[in-house]
Amino acid sequence: MLNPQQAYLQTAPVQYQNERDILLKAGDYLSYWGNRILISGGHRALKASLSKIEEGLRKENLIWETYRFTGECCDDNIKKISRKAEDFGADIILGVGGGKAIDTAKVAAEEADCYLAAVPTIASTCSATSAFSVVYTPAGLHLRSHYLPSHPVLVLIDPVIIAEAPEKYLKSGIIDGLSKWYEGRAVISGMDDPDLFSQSALKLAELLAGEIKKYAHSSLQSCRENRAGSSLIRVIDLNVFLTGVIQSLGLKTSRGAAAHAIHNGLTVMEESHDILHGIKVAYGLIVQLFLENKAEEEISELVSFFKKLEVTPSLAGLGLRNDPSLLKKAGKKAVQEEVMCRMPEKVELEDLLLAMERTEVFVS
Numbered sequence: 001m002l003n004p005q006q007a008y009l010q011t012a013p014v015q016y017q018n019e020r021d022i023l024l025k026a027g028d029y030l031s032y033w034g035n036r037i038l039i040s041g042g043h044r045a046l047k048a049s050l051s052k053i054e055e056g057l058r059k060e061n062l063i064w065e066t067y068r069f070t071g072e073c074c075d076d077n078i079k080k081i082s083r084k085a086e087d088f089g090a091d092i093i094l095g096v097g098g099g100k101a102i103d104t105a106k107v108a109a110e111e112a113d114c115y116l117a118a119v120p121t122i123a124s125t126c127s128a129t130s131a132f133s134v135v136y137t138p139a140g141l142h143l144r145s146h147y148l149p150s151h152p153v154l155v156l157i158d159p160v161i162i163a164e165a166p167e168k169y170l171k172s173g174i175i176d177g178l179s180k181w182y183e184g185r186a187v188i189s190g191m192d193d194p195d196l197f198s199q200s201a202l203k204l205a206e207l208l209a210g211e212i213k214k215y216a217h218s219s220l221q222s223c224r225e226n227r228a229g230s231s232l233i234r235v236i237d238l239n240v241f242l243t244g245v246i247q248s249l250g251l252k253t254s255r256g257a258a259a260h261a262i263h264n265g266l267t268v269m270e271e272s273h274d275i276l277h278g279i280k281v282a283y284g285l286i287v288q289l290f291l292e293n294k295a296e297e298e299i300s301e302l303v304s305f306f307k308k309l310e311v312t313p314s315l316a317g318l319g320l321r322n323d324p325s326l327l328k329k330a331g332k333k334a335v336q337e338e339v340m341c342r343m344p345e346k347v348e349l350e351d352l353l354l355a356m357e358r359t360e361v362f363v364s
């Protein structure tokens with residue numbers, strides 16, 4: 001059997017639309033792929049989008065059922081949704097919401113042998129556009145990366161819905177997007193002869209980082225005012241679409257490195273579960289730069305960018321305990337993570353703990 005982590009190189013969903021009131025045309029787009037649709041989304045996401053989606057489906061006489069998703073992207077939830085899709089005879093699972101809801105729908109669609117379409121209602125991850133899900137335990141502990149054999153066939157985004165969602169999700173996505181550049185750069189630096197795909201991914205990640213630094217503040221302002229302005233629309237494309245393309249092109253280089261390993265390590269601390277993904281990644285990025293012995297000037301530039309976003313990338317800033325035994329546990333998990341092994345040099349636990357200490361002093 002082919003291993004999706006090595007066997008597939010696809011770059012994007014088949015269709016991607018980011019346009020006001022696009023959900024009213026959901027039926028036009030979905031009917032191309034089938035006519036029985038299982039909609040699976042979280043409570044808030046469905047409240048923001050379901051009436052528009054249903055209006056769109058009604059216009060094309062499509063048949064649908066709605067499943068209310070709660071909890072984590074975990075094996076129990078994946079099974080529940082795939083069974084539901086099989087019982088209903090769904091052609092398509094439409095995942096609605098943020099990363100967790102869409103990631104779960106993606107694996108469920110693979111298991112139920114349906115197409116997967118997505119309606120992101122927050123712009124915090126590339127979940128909607130990538131062929132990849134992150135699976136957790138029901139309690140929120142990071143379990144595994146799950147690579148899928150194909151991309152979602154359709155992504156529909158109404159920027160008005162994103163503008164009405166809390167800005168913290170947009171902020172989390174902005175930082176997560178930025179990590180594609182810092183982590184990709186680290187991974188590629190350890191490769192002798194990176195292939196065309198890896199190089200393309202890194203060039204795009206550099207473009208992404210520049211654009212994010214340019215538009216982050218105005219897009220957050222736009223979101224705060226619940227206004228789907230042009231900078232917000234631009235940042236949605238960056239956070240949701242371009243990060244997905246980079247993730248796919250950068251099969252060998254753009255699927256996380258130290259910053260994400262540190263993020264995964266932090267999940268051993270229960271109090272970290274309520275902190276948004278991107279915020280923990282911000283901390284991981286600063287620790288990573290210390291691990292790489294980057295110039296203080298560069299680290300300082302990134303710290304002040306985060307501080308301008310009102311994120312303080314230290315344990316104290318995240319509200320986490322600076323407890324040596326707990327940090328050792330987190331560090332042990334982090335150095336064993338598969339993504340940590342992508343760093344150009346092996347990261348030892350002592351090096352990581354030292355970089356964490358330096359971060360704490362430097363940032364506060």
Ligand SMILES: [Zn+2]
Nearest residue numbers: 176260277281
């Ligand atoms: Zn991430």
